[in-house]
Amino acid sequence: MMKERLQLGKRCRGANGYEFRHGTCSFSTKQSFSIDKDDEEREKLSREIAKDWSTVFERRINTLFLTELVRGLSLTLKYFFEKKVTINYPFEKGPLSPRFRGKHALRCYPTGEERCIASKLCEAICPAQAITIEAAEREDGSRRMTRYDIDMTKCIYCGFCQEACHVDAIVEGPNFEFATETREELPYDKEKLLETGDRWETEIAENMRSESLYR
Incomplete structure (x- = not known):
């Protein structure tokens, strides 16, 4: 009887690393991480x-x-x-770059003669096909334009017309306040373009002089 009790009291080790004692309900392990894990969770919480x-x-x-x-x-x-x-527009206006591309204008020489010679380079280079030019021959044999129309509903203000003109006839001036109430006012004809050029000639000439080195 005593021998059997001693054998039951011996500790046995299983293949899985657990140690247990016969006759009891408790067991222990070398990998005692369950208690530490519970403590970490409580601390985190x-x-x-x-x-x-x-x-x-x-x-x-x-x-x-x-x-x-x-x-x-x-x-x-x-x-x-x-x-x-900020500025209080329209009572205050900020500075504009000399290269600003605003309202189109046709320029004249100081003598009053029109600069445009109807080369139609601006009409050919316009990507929006907004320019229409017609020309006629004068009595002295020179060719001058008789019709110059710009459809502002098509214009994209790229400035190609101004760059293509070798006599600086068509330009985009510094005026940007030219909104209209109806679409019928947007197509510009020769007379309207010349009127704009005469009105803004001083500013246009000054801007072109300041940018002459870069053209």
């Missing part, structure tokens, strides 16, 4: 709970003392006293 509560308290404090509103107003006051970056 406690940190998350603390973080959640700190977030809640922070929100309550921000709501109570209007800290977000104060931050926004402080940023507004900071830029209120700095230099303004």
Whole structure:
């Protein structure tokens, strides 16, 4: 009887590494990681709970003392006293580049003679096919244009017509305030283009002189 009890009391080791004692319900293992894992999960959960509560308290404090509103107003006051970056258009107008491409115009020489010689280079190079030119021969044998139309509903303001003209007849001036109420006002004829050129000749000539080195 005593011998059998001693044998039951001996520790045995299985192939899976577990140690157990006969006659008992408890067992242990060398890989004792279950307890440590539970402790890590509890610690992680406690940190998350603390973080959640700190977030809640922070929100309550921000709501109570209007800290977000104060931050926004402080940023507004900071830029209120700095230099303004906007202008009060149309009472104030910003500077324009000499290369600005605005309303089209036909130019004349200081003598009043029209510059255009009806070479039709601008008509040929226009990618939108917005230009229509007709020419006739004068009594002195020179060729001058009799019709010059630009359909502004097609124009893309690429500036190719101005670059192609070798006598600087057709240009895009600095005027950008030429909106209309109806589409019927958008097609420009020769008379309208010459009128625009006479009105803006001073600005156009100055811009072309300043950009002459780069043309």
